[in-house]
Each structure stands twice: as structure tokens, then as C-alpha cells.
Amino acid sequence: MHTRYCLALDLQDDPALIAEYEAHHRRVWPEVVASIRRAGVVSMAIYRRDTRLVMLMEVDETFSFERKAAFDAADPAVQAWEALMWKYQRALPGAPPGSKWQLLDKIFDLPAQAPEPAPQPRPGGGSAMSRTIVVATEKPFAKVAVSGIAGIFRDAGYQCRWLERYTDKADYVRAVADADGLIVRSDIVDAEVLDAAPALKIVVRAGAGYDNIDLKAASARGIVAMNTPGQNSNAVAELVFALMLTLARRGFTGKDGTELRGKTIGIHAYGHVGARVAAIARGFGMEACAYDPYVPAARIEADGVTPLSSADELYRLSDYISLHLPKTKDTVQSVGYALLSQAKPTATLVNTARAEVVDEAGLMQVMSERQGFLYGADVAPARAAEFTEKFPGRCVFTAKKMGAQTAEANINAGLAAARQIVGFFERGDATFRVN
Numbered sequence: 001m002h003t004r005y006c007l008a009l010d011l012q013d014d015p016a017l018i019a020e021y022e023a024h025h026r027r028v029w030p031e032v033v034a035s036i037r038r039a040g041v042v043s044m045a046i047y048r049r050d051t052r053l054v055m056l057m058e059v060d061e062t063f064s065f066e067r068k069a070a071f072d073a074a075d076p077a078v079q080a081w082e083a084l085m086w087k088y089q090r091a092l093p094g095a096p097p098g099s100k101w102q103l104l105d106k107i108f109d110l111p112a113q114a115p116e117p118a119p120q121p122r123p124g125g126g127s128a129m130s131r132t133i134v135v136a137t138e139k140p141f142a143k144v145a146v147s148g149i150a151g152i153f154r155d156a157g158y159q160c161r162w163l164e165r166y167t168d169k170a171d172y173v174r175a176v177a178d179a180d181g182l183i184v185r186s187d188i189v190d191a192e193v194l195d196a197a198p199a200l201k202i203v204v205r206a207g208a209g210y211d212n213i214d215l216k217a218a219s220a221r222g223i224v225a226m227n228t229p230g231q232n233s234n235a236v237a238e239l240v241f242a243l244m245l246t247l248a249r250r251g252f253t254g255k256d257g258t259e260l261r262g263k264t265i266g267i268h269a270y271g272h273v274g275a276r277v278a279a280i281a282r283g284f285g286m287e288a289c290a291y292d293p294y295v296p297a298a299r300i301e302a303d304g305v306t307p308l309s310s311a312d313e314l315y316r317l318s319d320y321i322s323l324h325l326p327k328t329k330d331t332v333q334s335v336g337y338a339l340l341s342q343a344k345p346t347a348t349l350v351n352t353a354r355a356e357v358v359d360e361a362g363l364m365q366v367m368s369e370r371q372g373f374l375y376g377a378d379v380a381p382a383r384a385a386e387f388t389e390k391f392p393g394r395c396v397f398t399a400k401k402m403g404a405q406t407a408e409a410n411i412n413a414g415l416a417a418a419r420q421i422v423g424f425f426e427r428g429d430a431t432f433r434v435n
């Protein structure tokens with residue numbers, strides 16, 4: 001038996017702060033989400049109109065506000081999050097000092113008035129059977145993920161259609177004609193695809209990076225775009241260490257190598273993958289530092305990682321530099337000569353983010369000037385052959401993008417995408433919205 005609560009709070013009347021607040025809520029810290037769930041909250045959604053926030057929360061029988069407050073008080077990450085949120089939030093008029101979300105009184109209840117129980121409202125309208133979800137994957141999900149996704153949609157009463165290993169974009173465009181929801185992997189979702197799907201309300205990229213979705217085009221058509229953050233972070237983080245070990249052990253060619261223990265790893269961007277890299281680095285006995293201007297220092301420190309205030313410092317201090325930047329207009333080509341030339345002469349750069357965040361010409365120049373500089377990438381540079389030829393034994397590239405290519409990541413991301421689509425249609429939950 002679940003109980004629903006409705007709460008309200010205000011934001012500071014500043015569009016920049018409101019945008020920051022929303023950005024934080026697109027990637028709420030995992031510790032905070034875990035603490036919410038631990039307290040017995042089964043669903044939570046926050047809505048905003050101008051500066052007013054309204055939260056809908058459903059809880060199970062284990063929940064009480066006192067118990068949740070005790071969980072929050074005992075968790076330093078939650079405390080750091082709450083302190084950060086005060087930057088954006090403003091107590092409601094008349095709220096007790098220091099208190100945030102205020103419970104609202106229920107003043108109308110349809111089932112209490114109608115003789116027959118009212119049907120559950122469905123965001124977007126329509127009945128469950130009318131939902132058609134297309135899963136378009138040029139590189140298909142693993143079999144077990146496919147049956148899991150199919151099961152989630154079957155249980156929800158949705159129709160699910162699969163388009164796998166397509167070679168012609170026209171097939172893809174045709175397949176989305178009646179789609180209410182769309183799941184993709186690295187498949188491109190551009191204006192042409194969106195225009196071909198007049199009923200489309202949501203597209204979910206099963207994975208972390210969502211640069212394959214034209215967000216502007218989606219927003220212009222009122223289509224919600226989501227990713228499934230965190231679902232493949234461990235797979236990518238393990239690959240970081242595979243690349244580092246391959247380079248440290250000189251390609252396992254019989255030559256002497258070096259160890260990771262005691263070395264410093266600089267984590268450039270401390271998101272889901274970055275945090276997982278830090279956790280694994282601890283096991284290797286490495287020192288970890290991180291630079292991420294959007295993550296509070298306290299959050300990074302709580303993981304035993306040294307937060308740095310500039311990328312320059314990170315590059316100067318690190319023996320290994322691991323890139324976890326998203327591909328955005330600000331990050332494309334941002335790792336170039338200016339940054340890399342500050343690194344130690346024997347530093348190793350590992351890129352499991354996106355090829356485009358590295359300026360290849362700058363990297364090539366640094367590698368030419370420093371014979372000990374090594375490069376490992378999941379996303380081979382455009383000039384991969386030139387790198388390998390110029391710097392034999394100093395580069396390692398995967399045959400294709402493989403960071404998330406594990407059975408576990410494939411399953412996690414696929415199931416998360418399906419659950420997010422059902423959550424969106426059934427409860428209006430847009431937690432992982434990216435546009």
C-alpha cells in the first residue's frame with residue numbers, strides 16, 4: 001500500500017540559477033537517490049512552474065518523514081547535496097526557519113467523490129494498449145536484454161516493435177511512423193527521423209552519451225529525450241584500466257613494464273564513469289584527483305578523491321589522465337596542446353569519452369615532443385593509423401567503440417530505457433530528461 005504526498009518549495013528568481021538547479025536534477029548524485037529509496041520512497045517527481053516547485057512522492061509502509069530525516073542526517077553526501085540545493089532554493093512564505101519542502105493539504109480527491117473509482121490519469125492521454133514503442137538498434141541489444149525489454153513493455157500493455165541490424169536509413173525512418181516511444185543505442189536520431197514519427201513523445205538513448213540525438217530538433221517538436229546514466233559506467237571504467245594496464249605493460253610483448261600502484265590518476269570530469277574509475281583506482285593503490293567544475297568539491301572528497309580547481313592542475317599532477325567529458329560544444333577539441341603540454345613527460349592519456357574531445361593535432365605534437373607520452377583510447381582517433389605508425393608501442397586503440405560492450409551494461413541500459421519509457425507514460429516521470 002503506497003501513500004502519496006505533495007510538497008512545495010520555491011526557487012530563487014534567477015533564470016541562471018534555475019537552469020543550474022535543473023541541470024543538477026538531471027544527474028542527481030547516486031548517494032542521494034540511494035538515500036531516498038532507502039527511506040521507503042518508491043517514486044518521486046518534481047515539477048516546476050516559474051519559481052514554484054511541486055514534488056509528488058509515493059512512499060511505502062516503511063516510510064516516515066522522521067526516518068527519512070535520520071537517513072539524510074547520517075549521510076555526508078546527502079548533507080552536501082542539501083547544502084548545495086540551498087543555493088537555488090527559497091523557503092515558502094511562512095515556512096519554519098531552516099525547513100525546505102512543505103507538505104500541501106489535499107483539498108480534492110476524485111475517487112472520494114465519484115461512485116465508481118476513477119481510472120488512473122495517464123500523462124499524454126490514451127490507453128496503455130495504444131502505446132507503440134520502437135526499439136531501433138543497428139547494433140542489437142544482447143538476447144537477454146531483448147527479452148527483458150519485451151517483458152517490461154508486455155507487462156505495461158504496450159506494443160513493442162524491433163528493428164535490428166538495419167542497413168538502410170529508410171527502414172529506420174519507416175519503422176518509427178507510429179511510434180509513441182523510441183529506444184536507440186548509437187543510432188542517429190535527427191530531424192528526419194523525428195519528422196517521420198508524428199506520434200513520438202519520448203526517445204531514450206540506452207547509454208550515457210546522447211550526442212547522437214538532435215536535442216534541439218526533439219525539443220522543437222515537444223519530444224522528451226533521455227539517456228540512461230550510470231548503467232554502463234562500470235563497463236567503461238573497467239576498460240579504462242584495461243587500456244592503462246596494456247600501456248603500462250607495454251602491450252604484453254615481453255618487455256618490462258610499470259605498475260599502477262602509487263601512481264596518480266587525474267579524472268577529467270567526475271560523473272558516473274569518473275566516480276567508478278576512482279573507486280577502481282583505490283583498489284589498485286593509486287592516488288586519485290579530479291576536475292569537474294559542476295560537481296561540488298565535497299562530493300568528490302567524500303569518495304577519497306582530491307578535488308582540483310583547474311584542468312591545468314590535473315594535467316600537471318597526474319601520471320594517468322582519464323577523460324570522461326561529454327561531447328558538447330564546449331568540450332569538443334578542448335583537450336589539446338595547451339593542456340597536454342603541461343602533463344608529465346611520461347604521462348598516459350586515456351580517452352574512453354569521445355574522440356572529438358581530443359584535438360588530435362595537439363596530441364600528436366605532444367607525443368612527438370615527449371617520447372614517454374602514451375595514449376590509449378576506446379574511440380580511435382581519425383588519424384589512428386598515423387598515430388600507430390609514428391608512435392609504435394605508445395598507443396592502444398580498441399577495434400571499435402567498446403566501452404559499454406559488456407553483457408551487463410547492455411542489459412542494464414536496455415532495461416533502464418524500457419523502465420524509463422513506462423515511467424514517463426504512466427507517471428510523467430522525466431527524471432533523466434536531457435533536453
Ligand SMILES: NC(=O)c1ccc[n+]([C@@H]2O[C@H](COP(=O)([O-])OP(=O)(O)OC[C@H]3O[C@@H](n4cnc5c(N)ncnc54)[C@H](O)[C@@H]3O)[C@@H](O)[C@H]2O)c1
Pocket residue numbers: 027207208209210229230232233236268269270271272273274291292293294295324325326327330331352353354378401402403404405
Ligand atoms: N566508450 C564508451 O562506450 C562510452 C560509454 C559511456 C559513456 N561514454 C562517454 O563518457 C562520457 C561520460 O559518461 P558519464 O556516464 O560519466 O556521464 P555523466 O553525465 O555522468 O558525467 C559527465 C560529467 O562531465 C562533467 N563535465 C561536463 N562538462 C565538463 C567540463 N567542461 N569540464 C569538466 N567536467 C565537465 C559533468 O559535470 C559530469 O559530472 C559520456 O558523455 C560519453 O560521451 C563513452
